[in-house]
């Protein structure tokens with residue numbers, strides 16, 4: 001692995017970073033113009049950048065120990081470089097002159113666990129470009145460009161949650177997001193509670209194809225209900241007239257939006273107990289109606305839920321593998337999280353505690 005010094009030869013011009021995200025509530029709602037409540041991870045991606053002296057782009061990922069190099073008129077090779085190139089090309093498309101650059105990336109965000117390491121890379125890269133090239137760019141616009149980099153250059157048809165969270169959230173609050181208006185408000189976590197995040201150890205294999213399938217199902221359901229998107233369905237009962245499985249998909253989205261609104265409408269005054277119940281309901285809805293859970297995530301959340309210090313637990317992110325999140329009593333996260341990991345691993349799982357970072 002190269003150090004920044006070995007890569008740049010001297011201190012680089014800019015150093016920026018951005019966090020990953022854990023979604024506490026509001027899953028598969030962003031591409032339905034709905035609501036969600038993510039929080040930033042303490043884990044983050046750092047981007048160091050400087051101008052290149054040979055007219056070519058040079059990117060290096062310390063996490064992957066991989067280099068990518070290409071000319072100003074060429075495309076980057078596939079892999080981590082696509083995200084960075086996407087950000088550069090989209091800035092150029094906005095009229096910003098971007099010179100050939102050297103970019104060094106390092107991250108302690110575990111890849112492929114559903115904590116949005118790609119959004120963190122995009123947001124940190126755009127922050128580096130903003131600082132270096134003195135571009136006027138607010139956090140919401142930056143998130144929108146980051147999302148386009150993901151869609152157009154990495155080929156992932158995602159919503160806006162991950163990039164908005166990486167750009168605007170912190171680790172102390174939950175961020176209430178409205179995906180239609182892009183309104184964003186920081187709210188306190190329920191009093192007396194903290195979070196646990198555990199990677200199930202199961203890679204998100206089917207994620208891309210199933211994700212796109214769910215998106216189409218939601219569009220079809222909205223079309224049949226005569227609304228622009230499922231966000232506009234007024235009453236939960238309205239979805240019952242849809243044929244299966246559109247009925248179940250729509251039921252998840254509409255009920256999930258109601259859960260987020262309940263959690264956020266009190267302006268952060270919701271009790272930890274009630275928030276936990278909403279998380280449990282969200283998991284059941286993702287498992288039964290939206291069908292994006294897997295056995296390992298059901299088991300992990302079940303083990304967590306049974307602990308007296310846990311208020312609630314659910315899968316987080318797109319599903320089909322990845323991580324789960326639980327809300328527990330302040331001070332209990334480390335012990336309870338490690339207990340749950342040990343329990344499922346004794347049964348052959350490959351889980352690991354991500355938040356709080358395990359003590360060595």
Ligand code: GLA
Nearest residue numbers: 027028158159160161317318
């Ligand atoms: C992925 C996508 C997000 C969102 C979640 C599901 O993380 O990138 O836009 O749709 O899945 O809530």
